[in-house]
Amino acid sequence: MDDQNKNLILATVLSFLVILIWFTLFPPPVPEADPNAPAATSQTADGTTAPAAPVDAGQTPAIDTAAAAVAAAPRIAIDTPRLMGSISLVGGRIDDLSLKDYKVSLEPGSANVRLLSPVGGTDLNAAKPYYAVYGWSPAGGLDPALLPGARTEWQIASGTTLAPGQPVALTWDNGAGLVFHRKIEIDENFLFTVTQSVENRTATAVRLAPYGIVARHGIPDESRIYVLHEGIVRETDGTLAEIKYSDIPDLDTDPREGGPAEAVGVTTDGWIGFTDKYWMTTLAPAPGQAFTSVAKYVPGVDIYQTEARLPVLDVAAGATAEAATMLFAGAKEWEAIKHYQDETGIKHFVESIDWGWFFFLTKPMFRLLHWLHGAIGNMGWAIIALTVIIKLIVFPLARKSYVSMAKMKELQPEMEALKEAAGDDRQKMQKGMMELYKKNKVNPASGCLPILLQIPIFFSLYKVIYVTIELYHAPWIGWIKDLSSPDPSSILNLFGLLPFATPEPGSLFFIFSLGVLPILLGISMWFQQKLNPAPTDPTQQAIFAWMPWIFMFMLGGFASGLVLYWIANNVITFIQQYTIMSMHGKRPDLFGNIKSGFKRDKTAAK
Numbered sequence: 001m002d003d004q005n006k007n008l009i010l011a012t013v014l015s016f017l018v019i020l021i022w023f024t025l026f027p028p029p030v031p032e033a034d035p036n037a038p039a040a041t042s043q044t045a046d047g048t049t050a051p052a053a054p055v056d057a058g059q060t061p062a063i064d065t066a067a068a069a070v071a072a073a074p075r076i077a078i079d080t081p082r083l084m085g086s087i088s089l090v091g092g093r094i095d096d097l098s099l100k101d102y103k104v105s106l107e108p109g110s111a112n113v114r115l116l117s118p119v120g121g122t123d124l125n126a127a128k129p130y131y132a133v134y135g136w137s138p139a140g141g142l143d144p145a146l147l148p149g150a151r152t153e154w155q156i157a158s159g160t161t162l163a164p165g166q167p168v169a170l171t172w173d174n175g176a177g178l179v180f181h182r183k184i185e186i187d188e189n190f191l192f193t194v195t196q197s198v199e200n201r202t203a204t205a206v207r208l209a210p211y212g213i214v215a216r217h218g219i220p221d222e223s224r225i226y227v228l229h230e231g232i233v234r235e236t237d238g239t240l241a242e243i244k245y246s247d248i249p250d251l252d253t254d255p256r257e258g259g260p261a262e263a264v265g266v267t268t269d270g271w272i273g274f275t276d277k278y279w280m281t282t283l284a285p286a287p288g289q290a291f292t293s294v295a296k297y298v299p300g301v302d303i304y305q306t307e308a309r310l311p312v313l314d315v316a317a318g319a320t321a322e323a324a325t326m327l328f329a330g331a332k333e334w335e336a337i338k339h340y341q342d343e344t345g346i347k348h349f350v351e352s353i354d355w356g357w358f359f360f361l362t363k364p365m366f367r368l369l370h371w372l373h374g375a376i377g378n379m380g381w382a383i384i385a386l387t388v389i390i391k392l393i394v395f396p397l398a399r400k401s402y403v404s405m406a407k408m409k410e411l412q413p414e415m416e417a418l419k420e421a422a423g424d425d426r427q428k429m430q431k432g433m434m435e436l437y438k439k440n441k442v443n444p445a446s447g448c449l450p451i452l453l454q455i456p457i458f459f460s461l462y463k464v465i466y467v468t469i470e471l472y473h474a475p476w477i478g479w480i481k482d483l484s485s486p487d488p489s490s491i492l493n494l495f496g497l498l499p500f501a502t503p504e505p506g507s508l509f510f511i512f513s514l515g516v517l518p519i520l521l522g523i524s525m526w527f528q529q530k531l532n533p534a535p536t537d538p539t540q541q542a543i544f545a546w547m548p549w550i551f552m553f554m555l556g557g558f559a560s561g562l563v564l565y566w567i568a569n570n571v572i573t574f575i576q577q578y579t580i581m582s583m584h585g586k587r588p589d590l591f592g593n594i595k596s597g598f599k600r601d602k603t604a605a606k
Helices: 003-022 060-072 245-250 334-344 359-376 379-393 395-410 412-422 426-440 444-467 491-496 508-512 516-529 538-554 560-583 590-605
Strands: 075-079 083-088 093-103 112-116 130-139 155-158 168-173 178-186 191-200 206-217 231-236 239-244 259-266 270-275 279-285 291-298 303-309 313-315 320-331
Touching (some): 075 093, 093 320, 112 130, 112 279, 112 320, 130 191, 130 279, 130 320, 191 206, 206 270, 206 279, 206 320, 231 245, 231 259, 231 291, 231 303, 239 245, 245 259, 245 291, 270 291, 270 303, 279 303, 313 320, 320 334, 334 359, 359 379, 359 444, 379 395, 379 444, 379 560, 395 560, 412 426, 516 538, 516 560
Antiparallel strands (some): 075 083, 083 093, 093 112, 093 130, 130 206, 155 168, 168 178, 191 320, 206 303, 231 239, 231 270, 270 279, 279 320, 291 303
16 A cells, blocks of 8 residues: 555545544434323332322323422522522422523623523523422332422421521421421532431331432433433442433333333442533432432423432331432532542542543543643643643654654655556565565554554543533633634634624534634644645545545534644644654655645646
């Protein structure tokens, strides 16, 4: 295989991998559910009744009634340095939560990111409620009506506003000798602690089990891509499991649950919840606590549900029993999640961040990017610094590749002579090339292998830049005020010189609305190609000629941080390749290659 064909195959493989990984793919729509499907009423293996949907999964009027009750219920305010919202006294639901540090957009007056939203709400999230609710399941023949559930209205025992160091306490008396208490605490970041207790004032023992539920009506409207997991994430005794939103309704139907469900027993440590790109809501029982981790879909009302069911408690007459569960609801900040893992004992909690297949590379890369961001104070320059460091680390591999390519170029005249001498005799041609390689101590595969070894590093770096929340609304320089969004400038209005707004994403004209960074990306790839003369084969010429501009359009809508990384990578690669080729006496004729390229274009046009 000659040098030019090798480059063509390698470029084609790399292009295919990039398109395969980066192309945005939408999951299939959730199947329509039967609005008249019955609620789950069956028994679990331990004799407790499985919690049904937080809102009745029966007829539509019942749902409307429940929604009206939640909307009209009194509330307790949540006010912390990083969170604000409220708790509904109907069900004691944590169903109204916004993040003070994160805005929906950079527009003046933009609303805070809303994480949790109540049933029957009036804002933009009202159509898709998202909340956490707690309760008790009966066991041993206990009447479910004697226990508080998702629609029980609690009374305030103490506290008026939930804040760090200021817990609130709720109480509910069933009127038949059982008094239930719920204490809710919160720290300065994103962790709630909910302690449920019951006083048995009757003359007989009772058996019941506490549970926590995170429920989501429908799925988020944001597009999802295969490079990032969004849906259910859970840890069970050291084993991480992920279930995409589109796969939850396809779980095996469990007759005990009344629909698609997957229940896993946890012996000592675990957690379960929903994860999106930047946000997460997760239930985590106390460290060492056994529980049943349940992923569930409720037919009829399109509710996605995660549950943490604690073991049955035997409460003797006159006795009190309690159980505590933690709830993480907030941004997927590595420092906060790592703190809860190390200090609170939520084992392997950092695995809730989607590190991908190459986690052994993405984790140290993220740590380095996180440190660089803290040291430099600007995420854009931190990305460039990280790119430089990565390129320095893999420089020995790159050098070996470039040296091999330079040696192959030196042998190009002799290889052409072999082709002419061999004619159509391919066996003679192959034998002559092997002898030529052996004589000059050249391994043709040594140029490809180092580049192939860098592919996992490349995709790992892409993964880090894509998933890290530190890029969310992080500025770089000038017009780049959000590295997690596409370049806002547009060639269609001469980058702001003309009084026209840029096209909206999704419109036909948005495809042609290239910003400064995508254009620089295309130019950097084009210059990198010009280090070598264009291939003589017309097909190869066309492929290489169009590739920079195809990538420019393909990546134009990607996050600015990713495009910035690619530009930095191209520039550094250009410098490395130019330097190494010059050191081996093959200084690239950059301007000559550009000039000859223009001549060929004019000739082809004629």
